[in-house]
Amino acid sequence: MPAMNLKTSELDPNDARRRTVVPAGDWWMAEIRRGQHLRIVDVEGNEAADTLFYALNDPRNEHYSAIDTTTRQGNVYLTTGTQLYSNQGHVMLTITADTCGRHDTLGGACSAEANQMRYALEKKPMHSCRDNFLHAIQESGYGLTKRDVPSNINFFMNVPLTGEGGLSFQDGISGPGKYVEMRAEMDVIALVSNCPQLNNPCSGFNPTPLEMIIWD
Amino acid sequence: MPATPIAESRVVHRERVPGGRYWSMVVRRGFTLRLVDTDGTANASLLAYNPTNPLERYNMADTLKGQHVSRLGLGNMLFSDMGRAMLSIVEDTVGWHDPIGGISDADSIHRRFGEARFQEHWNDFYRNGRELFLIELAKWGLGPRDLVSPVNFFQKVSVNDDGDLHYATDHSHPGASVDLRADSDTLVILTTAPHPMAPGPIYQPGPVEVSIHRSGPVRDDDLCIHHRPENARAYANTLIANCQES
Numbered sequence: 195m196p197a198m199n200l201k202t203s204e205l206d207p208n209d210a211r212r213r214t215v216v217p218a219g220d221w222w223m224a225e226i227r228r229g230q231h232l233r234i235v236d237v238e239g240n241e242a243a244d245t246l247f248y249a250l251n252d253p254r255n256e257h258y259s260a261i262d263t264t265t266r267q268g269n270v271y272l273t274t275g276t277q278l279y280s281n282q283g284h285v286m287l288t289i290t291a292d293t294c295g296r297h298d299t300l301g302g303a304c305s306a307e308a309n310q311m312r313y314a315l316e317k318k319p320m321h322s323c324r325d326n327f328l329h330a331i332q333e334s335g336y337g338l339t340k341r342d343v344p345s346n347i348n349f350f351m352n353v354p355l356t357g358e359g360g361l362s363f364q365d366g367i368s369g370p371g372k373y374v375e376m377r378a379e380m381d382v383i384a385l386v387s388n389c390p391q392l393n394n395p396c397s398g399f400n401p402t403p404l405e406m407i408i409w410d
Numbered sequence: 411m412p413a414t415p416i417a418e419s420r421v422v423h424r425e426r427v428p429g430g431r432y433w434s435m436v437v438r439r440g441f442t443l444r445l446v447d448t449d450g451t452a453n454a455s456l457l458a459y460n461p462t463n464p465l466e467r468y469n470m471a472d473t474l475k476g477q478h479v480s481r482l483g484l485g486n487m488l489f490s491d492m493g494r495a496m497l498s499i500v501e502d503t504v505g506w507h508d509p510i511g512g513i514s515d516a517d518s519i520h521r522r523f524g525e526a527r528f529q530e531h532w533n534d535f536y537r538n539g540r541e542l543f544l545i546e547l548a549k550w551g552l553g554p555r556d557l558v559s560p561v562n563f564f565q566k567v568s569v570n571d572d573g574d575l576h577y578a579t580d581h582s583h584p585g586a587s588v589d590l591r592a593d594s595d596t597l598v599i600l601t602t603a604p605h606p607m608a609p610g611p612i613y614q615p616g617p618v619e620v621s622i623h624r625s626g627p628v629r630d631d632d633l634c635i636h637h638r639p640e641n642a643r644a645y646a647n648t649l650i651a652n653c654q655e656s
Contacts, residue, residue: 197572254555261470261512261559264575265606270510271573281554283517296573300480300510302471307493311476311644324491340465341555355569359481359506361474 198295199274203375205231205291205409212408218401219390221326223334225250226378226408231290234386235405236350239370240398242389243349244303244323247278247286250381253336256280260299260345270355272297272347278376281344286382291375294368298353301363302345303327304391313393326387336383348389349374351396365395411503413587416444420623429615430537432546433600435622436461437592439652442500442625445600447564450584451616453605454563455513455539457547458488458496459597464552466492470509470559476640480569482507482561485637487644488590494651495644496596498634500625501589504582508565511577513539513557514606522610536613542601550597563588565605577607591625591634593648 207213211230216222218241226232234243249256262279264270272278274292277285302308305324309317324343331338350368355361388404389397422441427433429452437443445454460466469491474480476489484502487495499507519538528535543557564586566578590598604615628635635645 261510264510265512268575269573270569270575281557283515300471301475302469305472305491305493307491307647308469308472308476309493310647311472311489311493311640315643315646344558345471353475355480355573357568357570359479359568361480362478363475 200293200295201274201291202293203233203291205233205375207407209409210407211410214406216386216388216404216406218388218403219321220388221330222386222406223330224384224406224408226382226384228378228381231375231377231409232384233373233375233407234349235371235373235407236294236368237370237405238402239368239372240366241368241402241404242351242391242396243404244387244389245347245349246327246343246385248336248338248383248385249280249286250383253338253383254342256282256284257342257344258286258347260347263299270300272299285379287376287378289374289376294350294372294374296352296367297374298348298351299345300361301348301351301353303387304389309393317393320392321390323387323389327385330385348396363394363396366398412585413501413503416623422622422624424619424621427600427602427618427620429602429617431602432542433620434546434549434598436595436597437622438595439592440625441592441622443590443592443598444621444623445563445588446619447582447586447616448584448619449616450582450586451614452564452582452602452618453608453615454618455560455601455603456563457543457558457560457599459552460490461595461597464550464556464597466490467556467558468496474509476644477638480510482509485633487634487641488561489644493644494648495593495641497590498593499588500591500634501587504564504586504588506566506581507588508562508567511562511565511567512559512606513543514603515540518606519604522608523613524611526613537603539601539603539606542603543599546599546601562605567607577605579609593645594652
């Protein structure tokens, strides 16, 4: 797997089935059918799209697995060609285009409690991706609970690892209009939190909108 | 560097977990769990849960990003998803334990080691990490939905600049040990199946000696609490969670 596999898409947003702008700090949940394509656009750049997938026919038992994805491809970063695996070893989606080049899946989501640990106990009231995830699954009617919120993908987020065992959150390598696109290999539920983090550079200290585009 | 000897009077339990098996227990606050890689070939794969609310559990991502590491060793803590310190690595003779390699399953064991069924091999049959975790989790009312990415003690997985994963063979050594201080009561689920990236073809997961001893007092200059400011805040959150203990 190359370090960065930049590839543009042939798909035209004018032909899309559905386009949705998700403001910073909001969540978006949608069913994506097998064969449909989902593009996530980093509209203004330097945003983080915290993303989970669930199998539509069994969301409580089959979901995206960060470690299955990284260990099966033998690489910790996501880019064009990466197959996104479930905890049951099935390919859920394949990344078909990527104009950013590299995405994280080890850094997890921000939460009120992780913000306390990372920044200050007083940070608890700040909005977070896990609050979005928990709110979304409680409202969704799929029967999901907190135990069904596993480690997620952070599209557009730059979390380099080092050979010495380091890991850091770095300023993004994304930019305005960059996107990542994936084809669903099974019917899935996509859950995206447009990251409201204000304590580190994952959203460039300025959270901005994402656009979700779905093609048949 | 050998592990610090623990006076027998402080040890409350000692047990040998063979390779390819499981173990679990609630390690109470004030006690420390020592894992010893007796033969130098063990994969002590560990998950941790809050026994009074198992929805709080060891969280790989928060543990890594909170301490800016993709490895664990002396001074690191295992953080829960609730911003708290569950287990602190207060002694360590290895220096690198793997939090990103995941869990072996039936397929990965079969691919690397072939098949050895109970029918022909009785209790020498091949086991995998997933089945062992599921069996042991079931005893605590937990299941596949609670199976998250574990810490694989005595194992090393590193990455190069391109992000390619590399498994280190012969990383540990006979008698290697790690001490995990319980900062809260912690349900520990341990399995000893081969690491998912361990090369074949010889199936020979090593045993782990498990012992529990009374922790020494947590001193003001505690190594783990002062390892990073994040650790101090996680520990402060743990003290809040424990504030009504007698």
